[in-house]
Amino acid sequence: MAHLGKKIEISNLKVTYGQKVAINRISLDVYENEILAIIGPAQSGKTTLLKVINRTIEFTPGAKVEGKVKVDGENVMDVKSVYQLRRKIGMVFPLPVGLPLSIYENVAFAPRTAGVHQRDHLDEIVERCLRQAALWDEVKDRLDNLGTKLSGGQQQRLTIARALSHNPEILCLDEFSIAVDPVTTMRIEDVLKDLRSDMTIILVTNLVQQARRLADRTAFLLNGELIEIDSNEVIFSRSPANKMTYDYVMGNFG
Amino acid sequence: MINRQRLETFAEPFIEWMIRLCGISAIIFVFGIFFFVFREGADFFFHKLDLVEFFTSPEWYPTSVSHKRYGVLALIAGTASVTLLAMAIAVPFGLGAAIFVSEFCSPKLKEAFKIIIELLAAIPSVVWGFIGLTIMNELIIDLFKAPIGLTVLNGGIILALMSVPIIVSIGEDALKAVPDSYREAAEALGATRWQVVYRVLLPAAKNGLLAAVLLGVARAIGETMAVLMATGHAVKIPHSLLDSVRTLTATIAAELGEAPVHSEHYQVLFLIGVLLFSITFVVNLTADLIVKGIRQE
Amino acid sequence: MISLSERPAGANSNLFLETPFDRKKRRTQSVAKGLFLLMTLLMVIPLILIIVYLFYKAFPVLSLDFLFTNPTNGMRAGGIWAAFLGTIYLVMISLLVSAPIGVLAAVYLNEYAKENWLTRIINLAVVNLAGVPSIVHALFGVGAFVLFAGMGRSILAASLTLAIMTLPVIIAATKEALGAVPMAFREACWNVGATRWQTIRRIVLPNSISGILTGIILQVSRAAGETAPIMFTGAVFYKAISEGDVFAYGLFDQCMALSMHLFTISTQVPGVPEALPYGTAVVLLGTVLVVNTFSIVLRIYLRLRKKW
Numbered sequence: 001m002a003h004l005g006k007k008i009e010i011s012n013l014k015v016t017y018g019q020k021v022a023i024n025r026i027s028l029d030v031y032e033n034e035i036l037a038i039i040g041p042a043q044s045g046k047t048t049l050l051k052v053i054n055r056t057i058e059f060t061p062g063a064k065v066e067g068k069v070k071v072d073g074e075n076v077m078d079v080k081s082v083y084q085l086r087r088k089i090g091m092v093f094p095l096p097v098g099l100p101l102s103i104y105e106n107v108a109f110a111p112r113t114a115g116v117h118q119r120d121h122l123d124e125i126v127e128r129c130l131r132q133a134a135l136w137d138e139v140k141d142r143l144d145n146l147g148t149k150l151s152g153g154q155q156q157r158l159t160i161a162r163a164l165s166h167n168p169e170i171l172c173l174d175e176f177s178i179a180v181d182p183v184t185t186m187r188i189e190d191v192l193k194d195l196r197s198d199m200t201i202i203l204v205t206n207l208v209q210q211a212r213r214l215a216d217r218t219a220f221l222l223n224g225e226l227i228e229i230d231s232n233e234v235i236f237s238r239s240p241a242n243k244m245t246y247d248y249v250m251g252n253f254g
Numbered sequence: 255m256i257n258r259q260r261l262e263t264f265a266e267p268f269i270e271w272m273i274r275l276c277g278i279s280a281i282i283f284v285f286g287i288f289f290f291v292f293r294e295g296a297d298f299f300f301h302k303l304d305l306v307e308f309f310t311s312p313e314w315y316p317t318s319v320s321h322k323r324y325g326v327l328a329l330i331a332g333t334a335s336v337t338l339l340a341m342a343i344a345v346p347f348g349l350g351a352a353i354f355v356s357e358f359c360s361p362k363l364k365e366a367f368k369i370i371i372e373l374l375a376a377i378p379s380v381v382w383g384f385i386g387l388t389i390m391n392e393l394i395i396d397l398f399k400a401p402i403g404l405t406v407l408n409g410g411i412i413l414a415l416m417s418v419p420i421i422v423s424i425g426e427d428a429l430k431a432v433p434d435s436y437r438e439a440a441e442a443l444g445a446t447r448w449q450v451v452y453r454v455l456l457p458a459a460k461n462g463l464l465a466a467v468l469l470g471v472a473r474a475i476g477e478t479m480a481v482l483m484a485t486g487h488a489v490k491i492p493h494s495l496l497d498s499v500r501t502l503t504a505t506i507a508a509e510l511g512e513a514p515v516h517s518e519h520y521q522v523l524f525l526i527g528v529l530l531f532s533i534t535f536v537v538n539l540t541a542d543l544i545v546k547g548i549r550q551e
Numbered sequence: 552m553i554s555l556s557e558r559p560a561g562a563n564s565n566l567f568l569e570t571p572f573d574r575k576k577r578r579t580q581s582v583a584k585g586l587f588l589l590m591t592l593l594m595v596i597p598l599i600l601i602i603v604y605l606f607y608k609a610f611p612v613l614s615l616d617f618l619f620t621n622p623t624n625g626m627r628a629g630g631i632w633a634a635f636l637g638t639i640y641l642v643m644i645s646l647l648v649s650a651p652i653g654v655l656a657a658v659y660l661n662e663y664a665k666e667n668w669l670t671r672i673i674n675l676a677v678v679n680l681a682g683v684p685s686i687v688h689a690l691f692g693v694g695a696f697v698l699f700a701g702m703g704r705s706i707l708a709a710s711l712t713l714a715i716m717t718l719p720v721i722i723a724a725t726k727e728a729l730g731a732v733p734m735a736f737r738e739a740c741w742n743v744g745a746t747r748w749q750t751i752r753r754i755v756l757p758n759s760i761s762g763i764l765t766g767i768i769l770q771v772s773r774a775a776g777e778t779a780p781i782m783f784t785g786a787v788f789y790k791a792i793s794e795g796d797v798f799a800y801g802l803f804d805q806c807m808a809l810s811m812h813l814f815t816i817s818t819q820v821p822g823v824p825e826a827l828p829y830g831t832a833v834v835l836l837g838t839v840l841v842v843n844t845f846s847i848v849l850r851i852y853l854r855l856r857k858k859w
Contacts, residue, residue, distance in 0.1 A: 056741055061666060087744035097739045100758055100858035109753070110743035115262075148859040159739070166743055266748050270663070276652050277659030278669075280676040280722065283715055287683060290694035347590045354587035369847060370595055376769075376843045377836065378776025379685070380810045384817055384832045385601055418594055448580040469682075476684025478779045479810075483818060503686045503779075510689075510783055515698075527690040531683060538682035542675065 006073075007032045007170060007200045008053060013067035015048050015057065015224075022048045024224040025067070030170075035192070035201040037211035037232075039248070040221035046204040049221070050172045053202075054089040055082050071170070087114060090163030090171040090199075094178045096155035098147035099162075103130075103139050106147040106158055110166040125165055132195065133161035134187045153184030160188065164195075171195065172202045177210070189214060208249055212236050220245045288531060294516075295524035302518065303525070314489045316509070316519040324522045326529075331491040332406075332499035336481055337474040339410030339495065340417055344474075345467055347414070348421030352466070355422065356429040357451050368423075375419035379479040386412040386484025400496045404486035407495040412484050413477060417470040424469055428462020429455055461544050468541035472534045478503040502526055605836065609829035617830055621794055626816050627823050631831055633792050636799060637806030638838075640706055641781060642774045644802075645713035650767050652714075653721030660722070661729040662751055681719035685779040688716045692784035705803040709785030716780055717770040724766025728759035733859070761853030768846035772839040778810040786811040788819070809835045 008030035015023040023045040030036050038046050051057040052069055055076055069076045071088065079085045087110065099106050107126045116122060126143070130136040135157040139145070147158055156176060163171060173192075177185040192201060192214060205211050211218045212232060219229035220242075228235065228242045240246055247253055292299070311325025355367050390412060391403035398407075432455050440450040456463070486498025489505070500508075506523050513520040569577075606613075620630035656677075664670040692712030702708040732755050740750040756763075778786075786808045792799035800806050813835055817828040 054742065056738070059738070059741060083744040083746055085744075086742060091742040093738075093742075095735065097735045098859075099736055099739055099754060101754075109740070110745070113740075113743070113745040113749045113753070146858055162739070162743060262749075266746060269748055273655050273659045273663060276655035277664065277673060279652055279656055280673055280680055280719070283718065284676045284680050286695060287680075287687065287691040287715075290699065291687060291690045294690070294694045294698075347594055350587045350590035351594065354584075354591050358584050358587060367591065367595075370598075372847065373840060373843055374594075374598060376772050376776075376839050378778075378810055378839060380776065380778045380813050381832050381836050384813055384828065385605075387817055388829075389601060389604060415594070415598070446576050446580040448583040449576065451583075472682050476682070476687075478684060478686040479814065483814070503684055506686050506690070507779055507782065510693075524690055524694070527687045531687050534682050534684055534687075535679055538679050539675070542678050 004031045004033060006030070007071065008202075009068075009070040009073075010049075010053075011068045011070075013049075013052065013065070013069060015045070015052060015066075016064045017060070018062045022224055023052075026221075026224075026226045028219055028226055028229050030200060030202060031217075032200055033196060034217060035196055035203060035215045037215035037218040038202065038204045038221060039206070039208055039211050039218060040227075041248070041253075042206075043223070044221040045224040046221055047174050050091065050174055050202065050204060052076075053170075053172065054086045054091060056086070056091075087166040088169050090160075090166070090168035092156070092159050092163050092171070092173040092176050094175040096152055096159050096179060098150055098155040098158055100146065100148050102144045103147050103150070103158065104143040107161045107165045110162060114166060129161040129164040132164055132191065133157045134191050135161055153180045156180045156184065157188065157191075160191065168199060170200045170202065172204070174204045175206055177205070177207065208251075220248060222248070288528070291524055291527045291531060295521040295528060297516075298518055298521035299525055312491055314505075316513070316522060322518065324518075326502065326526060328489050328491050329500055329502045329505050329526070332485065332489075333475060333501040333503070335406050335492050335499060336409040336413055336485060336501060337471060339406060340413035340474045341467070341471060343411065343414035344417040344421055344470055348418045348466070348470065349425055349463060351418070352422045352425030352429060352463075353451055353455075356426045357447060357455070371419050371422050374415070375423075377416075379416065379477060380483070382412050382416055382480040383483030386480060390484065394496075398496060402486065402498065404484060405496045405498055406485060406492050409481045409485035409499070409501075410495070412480050413474045416477065416480060417474050420473055421466045421470045424466035425459075425463050428459040428466060431462060432458045465541040465544045468537055468544070472537040472541070475537070476503065476530065476534050478507050482507050502530055506530075602836070605829055605833055609826060609833040611826040612830035613833065618834065619794060621791070622789070622812075626789060626812075626820050627827070631809065631812060631834060632794050633790055633799075634807040634809045634812035634831075635834070636792070636797070637706075637786070637790075638775050638809040640800050640806060641710050641713060641786075641808060642771055644706065644710035645717060645774050646767060646771060648711060649714040649718045649721055649770070653718050653766075654725050654763060656718075657722045657725030657729060658751060658756075661726050662747065662755065677719050677722050680715070681723070683716075685716065685777055688712055688780040689783050691715070692780055697784055703803065704783070704787070704805055705785045706800055706806050707785070707802045709781040709806075712780045712784045713774045713777065716777065717774055720770055720773070721763075721766050724769070725759070725763045728762025728766070729755060731762065732758050758858065761850060764853075765846050765850050768842060768849070772842040775842070776810055776835065776839050778808075778814050781808055782811060782814075788815055809838070 006029045011027045013026045057063050107129050108122045111125050217231050218235045220227045228245045312328040313323040313325045315323045386408050390408045394403035436454050440454045481501045482504035488498035489500045492499045510523050617630040619632050621632045623629035696702050696708035696711050736754050737750050785805055787805040790807050813831045816823050
């Protein structure tokens with residue numbers, strides 16, 4: 001893995017919400033085309049980390065960010081268009097969100113806002129993304145139905161389709177399986193295995209075993225600090241570099 | 255395709271600028287109202303106004319040829335008397351209705367009542383004034399054997415009917431804002447509905463209910479057409495409910511048409527407008543602060 | 552409370568029997584409930600009686616002709632066409648101004664404004680604007696539009712005065728409608744690279760339309776019913792216009808208005824046959840009630856078609 005380029009470089013990141021320190025001086029790199037899992041108990045800063053990468057942290061009033069985050073070698077604060085940056089990164093959050101539009105328009109939303117208006121181009125994007133998200137077969141006959149009327153598992157796959165619709169190079173998933181049934185979780189995990197050849201994936205998860213199943217490397221965050229980051233072989237072995245990692249992985253706390 | 259995207263990127267900062275401008279428009283208009291109303295009376299205010307005489311003299315003779323006097327005490331008394339009577343009726347009835355609709359009503363009936371209250375609130379003030387002029391007028395003459403029916407009583411009842419909707423709707427909001435957990439806890443202790451209301455809800459909602467009353471008061475003070483048509487034309491301090499009075503608002507409405515533009519009379523009328531604006535400003539501000547006080551709890 | 556020693560023997564269920572204390576509680580409750588019901592009815596029933604009486608007295612003149620013919624004989628006969636048309640002009644022009652400003656102002660407050668002192672002051676200004684007495688609006692209209700802006704007494708000046716008056720409620724209703732749209736939708740849009748305005752235009756506004764429309768429609772009836780703000784800014788005693796001509800009024804003309812007309816013929820003109828002012832009152836009241844009922848129906852209908 002070491003010879004692949006660095007997709008994301010995070011150095012000395014500190015994020016505070018008012019008095020509360022959410023991330024306390026984290027530095028880590030994400031390599032191209034790897035699946036990096038981020039594990040850790042609640043309130044460890046995992047979601048905050050993702051929000052910093054695509055700069056949606058700016059929508060949280062009172063959030064302050066120090067340190068440097070680079071995507072493809074460019075500081076995210078220096079990019080020409082923050083919207084372009086956000087399109088480079090696909091985001092999937094824990095709660096499935098179907099926009100109050102038709103299924104078709106849910107997936108066509110991002111391309112439309114990016115300037116794609118030709119009907120056949122949109123058709124192609126919608127079908128491709130719904131297929132990639134393993135949702136196409138279930139909805140292909142009812143693309144005009146409201147996205148909000150789908151089941152939870154379907155809405156989460158719709159969210160993934162939406163995240164894929166703007167051709168991201170990085171896909172971030174934040175505890176995607178929390179509100180979703182085990183069958184859908186398995187299907188989405190298969191989807192991720194298919195996608196990894198095309199993009200870099202960051203998988204924040206509270207399911208330690210999921211990290212073990214899917215990721216190449218895993219980072220362990222605790223209370224806003226990076227305890228350890230290494231290949232799965234090391235993290236899930238009997239002797240990772242840090243004892244706390246072992247305790248967390250074994251379920252001794254968290 | 256590309257042009258549309260370019261258009262969107264150019265148009266967006268302009269649109270956002272427009273949005274911000276509209277955002278501060280409310281402040282601009284509030285200041286504007288005060289500024290332009292004061293401006294018309296400014297000359298009189300700075301050079302000829304005797305504040306003491308203005309506020310304490312009941313002698314309002316702006317059109318007298320020989321001896322012009324601009325005391326608004328009688329007008330203030332007119333406004334105060336009608337408002338007080340209106341509140342004396344509207345507050346108990348309004349709060350009673352608010353409590354009924356909020357706590358004792360079935361959902362279907364509640365919806366029906368709320369619609370009726372909404373329609374009641376929609377009746378234009380000139381129609382209320384007309385009702386006072388005709389129906390209420392005759393009623394009062396018949397019932398009290400009074401010489402004329404356009405009196406404090408008439409205006410007070412009409413104003414009460416006009417103020418009730420505001421008291422009911424805001425009062426109901428205040429009661430709704432009390433968490434259900436209070437009600438459940440009280441009922442679990444064996445309290446009846448009425449006891450829950452009396453001992454738990456009313457104290458908990460008292461700020462919101464007070465705000466409701468204040469807003470009703472502000473509405474009554476500011477009402478123009480209804481009192482113009484229903485209270486008669488006598489500019490004097492009332493001694494009974496069956497006296498005719500003139501309110502501050504009605505005076506402006508009745509006399510502005512005839513006062514020559516920029517004359518003293520004209521300017522004083524504008525200053526009465528400033529007075530009205532200030533009173534309602536303070537009352538509304540107080541009600542707002544009281545409500546904000548709840549939200550901070 | 553029944554003490555344990557007084558409990559009848561062998562009956563645990565007696566603990567659930569009603570005690571005299573309970574009976575008294577229930578009675579107080581019924582009395583209170585009855586009292587409040589009475590109070591509510593005491594407001595509603597006279598109102599219904601009044602409205603019925605108005606219709607009854609207005610009956611002789613109510614007809615389509617009444618609406619579409621002009622007043623004649625010094626307003627002692629004929630119909631109310633000029634006033635009816637004037638009200639339509641005033642309402643439409645004022646809403647053309649206040650609706651866009653009001654909606655955009657609410658968009659600013661709900662979507663862009665940060666929690667700082669400026670926002671607090673704006674909210675305060677909206678509340679205070681809502682509480683300004685109608686006659687003070689009239690004075691403002693005279694000072695700012697009629698005199699300062701040089702519009703003279705005209706439909707334009709009167710409409711602008713009405714616009715400022717209807718603005719705060721449109722802002723409040725829109726803000727509420729925007730606030731009802733879940734934050735999750737906005738976040739979903741931002742995360743795929745949509746700008747704030749794109750999000751508002753494509754998701755937030757279309758899904759608040761019912762609340763916004765309700766607010767605007769309610770102000771239609773308010774603008775139609777107000778007298779004081781238009782009395783000195785553009786509405787006039789009497790104006791001759793041709794019947795049936797929808798474009799009879801110009802922007803800088805003065806006009807008649809239903810509310811003003813009711814005031815005029817019930818207080819300023821002697822010898823008006825009784826049915827005429829009652830008829831005008833009924834038309835005005837009827838217009839207001841129809842518009843408000845329409846908005847209520849619209850609100851219920853749109854609530855049923857909710858998309859989430």
